[in-house]
Amino acid sequence: MLAQIVLFYYLAFCLVCLLMIDYRKRQGWWFAVLLIALGLGVVGVVARQTRGENLLQSILFGWYSEGRGGFFTRIAALAMGVFSAISLMGAVGQRSWRMVQVAALGVGVGGVTLLLFRDALTHLVSDPKASISSGFISVSSAKGVRVRRIDLPFYPTAVTTGKSVDEVFVAGYTGAYLQGGAVYRYDVQGEDVKSKQVANGFTRPHGLAYDGGDLFVSRAGQFNRAIKGRMEQEKTGAVTRMKDLDSDGVFDYYEDIVSGLPGAQMPDGLHQNNGIEIFDGKLYVTVGVSTDHTPAVLDLEGTIMRCNLDGSELTPYAKGLRNPYGISIGPHGKIYVTDNDPNFAELGDKFCLVEEGTTFQFPYDTVEGVKVDGGVPPLKRFSSAQGISYVPAGEKNAFEDRILMASYGDNALSAVRVTRNAQGAYEVDSEFVAKISQVVDTHYAGSNVAYACSYAEKALYRIEFDNKP
Amino acid sequence: MGYRIAGVVLFAICSVLIGEMNYSSRLPQVRLSQGKEGFEKYCRKCHSLEAGESGFGPTLHRIASVASTRRSGQSAVDYLWESVVDPAAFKATEGIMPVGLASEIGREKLFQIISYLMSIEGNRDYASLGGGASKWQPVASEAKREVEWSLVRLNRGKELFYGKGKCAECHILNPVNSADYLLAPSLSGVGVNDEAYLRESLNCPSCYLSRGYRFGKAMIEDELVSGRLIEREDGLVLINRKDSGFLVTKISKEDDIEWSETKTSLMPAYADGAFSGEEMDDLILFLRSLR
Numbered sequence: 001m002l003a004q005i006v007l008f009y010y011l012a013f014c015l016v017c018l019l020m021i022d023y024r025k026r027q028g029w030w031f032a033v034l035l036i037a038l039g040l041g042v043v044g045v046v047a048r049q050t051r052g053e054n055l056l057q058s059i060l061f062g063w064y065s066e067g068r069g070g071f072f073t074r075i076a077a078l079a080m081g082v083f084s085a086i087s088l089m090g091a092v093g094q095r096s097w098r099m100v101q102v103a104a105l106g107v108g109v110g111g112v113t114l115l116l117f118r119d120a121l122t123h124l125v126s127d128p129k130a131s132i133s134s135g136f137i138s139v140s141s142a143k144g145v146r147v148r149r150i151d152l153p154f155y156p157t158a159v160t161t162g163k164s165v166d167e168v169f170v171a172g173y174t175g176a177y178l179q180g181g182a183v184y185r186y187d188v189q190g191e192d193v194k195s196k197q198v199a200n201g202f203t204r205p206h207g208l209a210y211d212g213g214d215l216f217v218s219r220a221g222q223f224n225r226a227i228k229g230r231m232e233q234e235k236t237g238a239v240t241r242m243k244d245l246d247s248d249g250v251f252d253y254y255e256d257i258v259s260g261l262p263g264a265q266m267p268d269g270l271h272q273n274n275g276i277e278i279f280d281g282k283l284y285v286t287v288g289v290s291t292d293h294t295p296a297v298l299d300l301e302g303t304i305m306r307c308n309l310d311g312s313e314l315t316p317y318a319k320g321l322r323n324p325y326g327i328s329i330g331p332h333g334k335i336y337v338t339d340n341d342p343n344f345a346e347l348g349d350k351f352c353l354v355e356e357g358t359t360f361q362f363p364y365d366t367v368e369g370v371k372v373d374g375g376v377p378p379l380k381r382f383s384s385a386q387g388i389s390y391v392p393a394g395e396k397n398a399f400e401d402r403i404l405m406a407s408y409g410d411n412a413l414s415a416v417r418v419t420r421n422a423q424g425a426y427e428v429d430s431e432f433v434a435k436i437s438q439v440v441d442t443h444y445a446g447s448n449v450a451y452a453c454s455y456a457e458k459a460l461y462r463i464e465f466d467n468k469p
Numbered sequence: 470m471g472y473r474i475a476g477v478v479l480f481a482i483c484s485v486l487i488g489e490m491n492y493s494s495r496l497p498q499v500r501l502s503q504g505k506e507g508f509e510k511y512c513r514k515c516h517s518l519e520a521g522e523s524g525f526g527p528t529l530h531r532i533a534s535v536a537s538t539r540r541s542g543q544s545a546v547d548y549l550w551e552s553v554v555d556p557a558a559f560k561a562t563e564g565i566m567p568v569g570l571a572s573e574i575g576r577e578k579l580f581q582i583i584s585y586l587m588s589i590e591g592n593r594d595y596a597s598l599g600g601g602a603s604k605w606q607p608v609a610s611e612a613k614r615e616v617e618w619s620l621v622r623l624n625r626g627k628e629l630f631y632g633k634g635k636c637a638e639c640h641i642l643n644p645v646n647s648a649d650y651l652l653a654p655s656l657s658g659v660g661v662n663d664e665a666y667l668r669e670s671l672n673c674p675s676c677y678l679s680r681g682y683r684f685g686k687a688m689i690e691d692e693l694v695s696g697r698l699i700e701r702e703d704g705l706v707l708i709n710r711k712d713s714g715f716l717v718t719k720i721s722k723e724d725d726i727e728w729s730e731t732k733t734s735l736m737p738a739y740a741d742g743a744f745s746g747e748e749m750d751d752l753i754l755f756l757r758s759l760r
Contacts, residue, residue: 228714230648266645291643294657294759295627344760364623364758367660368573374620 005077007042012081014039020089079107141434144398144466149459150186150193156453156460158275158387158441160208162215165445169198169215170453170460171205181205181219185249188462199242199251204264206325207239207276209283211309215242215251218285220263220272235298237261237273239285239311257311258285262298265290271323275337275387275441279329283307286337288323293342293363302362304337304354320360320375321352326388326441330403331418338385338405339378342366348381351405351416353426379418380428384409387441389450391415397448397465404450405430406439413439413452413463436461504585507578510658511570517680518589527562533590549583573661573760618754626755629748638710639736642759651708651715652697652735654679660759667753672740675733684735687720687728694718698730709735 014035021028021035082104090101141147156172166189174180181202187194199215207218221236239258242251264272271288278284289301296302296319304324306317317335326338339350345366352360361375384407393401402415413433421427438456445451448465515526536545536552540559543551551558553574556566571579630636639653649655659667670677678684685698685707696709696718704721705728720726737743744752 228712229651229717230714231645233645267643294642295755297631297637297643359620361620364618364620367618367758367760369615370758371615371617372620372623373617 005074008074008077009081009084010039010042012078013085016082016085017089020085076108076110079104083108141463142432144468145434146464146466147434147436148462148464149457150188150462152184152453152458152460154180154182154184155455155458156440157204157206157455158208158218159443159451159453159460160210160215161443161445161451162210163213165447165449168445168451168460168462169208169210171202171208171217172453173204174200178204183208183215183217183251186460196249198244198249199254201254202240203236204272206272206274207286209276209278211278213244216240216257216276216278216283217242218273218276220261222264222266222269224266233265233290234263235260236263237287238263239273239276239283241309241311257309258283258305258307258314260300261285261287261305262290262301268292268323274323274325275327277327277329277335278309279335281309283309283311284317284327284335286321286324286327288321288325288340289362291363293322293344293366295363302360304335306356317356318354318358318360320358320362321350322362324352325386326406327354328388328390328403330388330390331393331401332420336379336388336403336418338382338388340386341381348383349385350378351380351382351385351428352376352378353418379426382407382410382430386439387443387452388416389442389444391444391450395446395448396468398468399433399465400468404433404442404444404452406436406442406452408438408440408455411435411437411439413442413461434461434463499584500581501585501588503578504581504583504588507574507582508585511574511578511661512582514654514659514679526566529586531590533587546583546587549586550579553579553583567662567666569663570661618758622751622754623758625748626751626753626758629744629752630755633748634739634744634752652710654682656756656759658760660757662757664753664757667756668749671738671749671752673738674736675738678732678734682734683730684733685728685730687718687726689718689720689726695731695735697735 017035018032021032023029023032083101086101086104152170152172154172154174156170158171160169161167162169162185166187168186168188169183170186171181171183174182180200181204182200183198183202183205185196185198199217202217202219203221205217205219207216209216217240219238219240223234223236224231225234226232237259238256238261241255241257243253244251245253261273264270268289268291271290274286274288276283276285283306285305285307287300287303287305289296290298300316302319302321302324303316304318304321304327305314307314321337321339322342323340324337325340328336330336335354337352337354339352339360339362341347341349342363345368347366350360352358359375361372361377364370364372364375365377382405385405386408387406389404391397391399391402391404395401399415402417405414405416407414413436414430415433416428416430419427434452436452436454438454439452439461440455442450442452448467450463450465452461452463453459454461512529517528518530518532519528520530532549533545536548539548539561548559553566554571556570567573574582636656640656641649642655642657644650644655644657666677683698683700684695685705686693686695687707688694694707694709696707696716699706699708704719704724707718707720707728709716709718720728739749
């Protein structure tokens with residue numbers, strides 16, 4: 001990022017100086033040569049530091065991948081470069097572009113101010129009534145899809161809805177470094193958005209489900225003991241069921257209905273129990289392995305667990321997964337999960353159909369040149385697949401009987417259709433729904449309303465589909 | 470005005486060309502931590518980075534300097550690429566590099582490993598690495614055929630690893646810290662070795678002692694204590710397994726205790742019929758899956 005700031009500053013500086021030089025004067029040529037050498041030197045140094053990346057793409061589009069912060073940084077650097085150039089040229093007796101100079105200073109200072117206070121200013125500058133775009137960056141979406149953005153004061157990880165389509169629960173990290181796990185409720189009625197923290201005290205809440213007034217949170221932590229020379233890792237994964245006893249909207253009774261799941265164990269401490277789904281009176285829990293691509297060691301690693309809503313009869317429903325994240329009932333009455341691919345191979349995240357007793361092929365399917373005989377392969381691999389949620393058949397919108405899929409790495413929400421061909425084999429295709437930066441989870445609430453949350457932007461998106469008779 | 474516009478256009482074109490030249494290399498960004506990690510995983514078992522210390526393969530101490538002098542007219546980087554990709558092209562010492570190791574590691578990871586090796590002596594000029602990386606393609610002998618592995622057999626092998634074979638009591642697949650290496654090396658990545666090597670290692674562990682692992686025994690109060698031997702300035706330490714932890718025995722130089730080094734690994738030899746032939750095949754298949 002620093003290299004890009006320097007690059008933008010000097011490019012603007014050099015270009016404006018070159019435009020302002022009086023070439024009729026002898027010394028003007030020397031100055032031009034000096035500037036070109038300086039500018040090219042900076043470009044060269046930055047190019048060398050960003051080896052392997054397309055420098056031009058990085059310059060032009062980096063603002064998008066880095067979110068609003070990157071965008072404003074570049075604009076501010078550019079403006080300050082223009083300001084510096086005009087100031088310098090004015091100082092050495094060249095004609096002064098006073099108006100441009102003032103404007104550049106304003107944009108530069110404004111950009112820096114936005115960077116420093118962007119969280120607070122977002123609320124002032126963004127348009128909460130906007131249907132297509134909100135905040136500083138517009139959101140592109142498919143035809144018939146309206147997207148509205150709501151800023152969050154934390155990094156979201158999971159979203160679900162409560163007793164109405166307007167009551168939204170969002171879990172996430174309110175503190176630094178994955179700390180301060182909490183759940184907020186958002187009442188998104190009309191133009192007013194009310195929010196309240198309704199549960200906290202968690203570490204790493206990665207899954208949410210709602211049933212009959214109770215909220216279920218899939219959560220995990222890290223806790224090690226040093227015993228006889230070795231570090232032993234405790235099993236910290238749990239699903240907590242919460243009740244609102246006094247009907248004040250805040251959950252005040254917590255009980256682990258599932259505990260003893262592996263949790264966020266090392267070496268890959270980012271894997272844990274993630275998304276959960278309630279279907280047909282049963283709770284389904286995704287559980288990751290603690291490694292990148294070696295076999296599960298503990299019995300419950302890499303599984304989908306199923307139990308009753310009080311936690312009883314907890315049994316593995318499927319196994320052989322790596323770090324399943326999203327889970328949802330879907331087309332044909334089946335359960336579907338997404339499973340993150342290993343870092344070392346980047347094969348693409350899996351989209352799997354899960355049936356009772358299914359054994360998938362991780363980690364053996366990660367070995368190059370090996371075809372695994374036995375086990376079930378994924379229905380399809382996507383470049384990125386996290387939270388999923390089903391739009392039931394019969395819903396009156398263009399995405400009925402499809403699974404909404406949060407594609408974190410692709411910065412997009414998509415809709416996945418699962419059909420069966422004449423031979424009975426499942427076929428999967430997907431279509432674009434909306435562009436959302438680092439979208440991590442999604443939930444279809446019903447009545448043509450869905451939600452998705454963006455980790456990078458700390459935002460909740462309300463997505464409304466046009467009614468389809 | 471014409472001069473001004475020409476100057477700006479020229480400047481913009483040069484900037485674009487520099488940016489695109491950089492892009493055209495399509496090299497991964499050098500990440501030394503990944504290179505070190507790759508070295509530990511794929512190379513460390515046989516190669517040391519310390520002076521005078523060697524395992525199955527020669528030490529790679531000061532390899533950037535040594536490699537540049539191996540073959541006349543060949544740069545250090547080219548030599549290192551060739552040594553991994555085509556080990557038969559030139560042998561500095563006796564020894565066998567695993568067949569197809571370069572394909573197993575992959576072009577980008579190999580780039581990181583060689584970058585790391587080149588950096589150890591403070592060399593940060595990675596530009597020359599690009600040549601080797603862009604030239605290298607897997608040679609015909611390395612082209613991998615797709616093989617079919619049975620999930621049932623893999624799971625049986627895994628059960629043997631954690632159960633009957635008791636391999637996991639000493640070998641950790643997912644090491645977290647150095648305690649996981651105290652008794653035996655991690656087997657993460659061991660699958661890059663070919664089947665013959667794995668089979669021989671199981672049948673005769675003492676024939677294939679891993680670098681850095683020595684074994685010893687001592688009589689202490691009429692009791693024979695054996696284990697992994699670590700020599701220290703003030704004496705030595707013998708480490709063995711006890712329950713789910715370790716038994717650590719310290720012997721000071723001032724103690725009047727006789728000890729000796731043995732060439733016998735703590736690992737039992739499985740050639741004595743501990744496993745059936747089918748079980749051995751399944752265990753080896755499982756080990757080969759560990760990449």
